[in-house]
Amino acid sequence: xxxxxxxxxxxxxxxxxGVSKPKPLVELNGEPMIMRLINIFRRCNAESISxxxxxxxxxxxxxxxxxxxxxxxKIVVKTTPSSMHSMWELSKVLPKGKFCLxxxxxxxxxxxxxxxxxxxxxDTESDGMWAVTPFVEDEKPLxxxxxxxxxxxxxxxxxxRDAHLVSGGVYxxxxxxxxxxxKCIEQGVERMRNFQRALIDAGFRLKAYPIEKIIDVDHASxxxxxxxxxxxx
Numbered sequence: 001x002x003x004x005x006x007x008x009x010x011x012x013x014x015x016x017x018g019v020s021k022p023k024p025l026v027e028l029n030g031e032p033m034i035m036r037l038i039n040i041f042r043r044c045n046a047e048s049i050s051x052x053x054x055x056x057x058x059x060x061x062x063x064x065x066x067x068x069x070x071x072x073x074k075i076v077v078k079t080t081p082s083s084m085h086s087m088w089e090l091s092k093v094l095p096k097g098k099f100c101l102x103x104x105x106x107x108x109x110x111x112x113x114x115x116x117x118x119x120x121x122x123d124t125e126s127d128g129m130w131a132v133t134p135f136v137e138d139e140k141p142l143x144x145x146x147x148x149x150x151x152x153x154x155x156x157x158x159x160x161r162d163a164h165l166v167s168g169g170v171y172x173x174x175x176x177x178x179x180x181x182x183k184c185i186e187q188g189v190e191r192m193r194n195f196q197r198a199l200i201d202a203g204f205r206l207k208a209y210p211i212e213k214i215i216d217v218d219h220a221s222x223x224x225x226x227x228x229x230x231x232x233x
Contacts, residue, residue, distance in 0.1 A: 002046070
């Protein structure tokens, strides 16, 4: 599996709350967040890892450039207006075929993630597989509606009807999605969630894969929560 990490955000909320390190290098139980993801990917049969960081994160770029991995590590340095645009930049370096993309501050149990990747690798019918969770702690969650087969029917900003799952910030798909992504860029579409809606509108078969708990590190208080969650594992 090829993996990609979006680590191009400014981490402004953490900085405003007194966290001096760039978000990707914030340590959770002694391990930088970005390194935790890289190590999990390596243990999940990574063929390559691609990372995008913004132009102001020289410390993060230098950290990545100093790594010596047994697989290709591709580093894209570019400031982008949104995660969707970061994904567009990553699409230019990602190998063909299936890949899994995450945001740098996404925290999950490694065994849950490994099972998720295995499920997507063996899936021959879906165009993509989204990690979703019933654990809602995001300030502005993206609600995910599914049918009886766990196929995604809609992405909603507000909770509709009996929706009980939200997007976990972990996306597995094939390079077929880049055609839709390119159209979104050309049309001036903004935000990752609107790209996800465009996939549904284009008829993509996206499957939801439930994971009990996925959390994000957006605030200084989230660091302790994430560390406790990791220790529980």
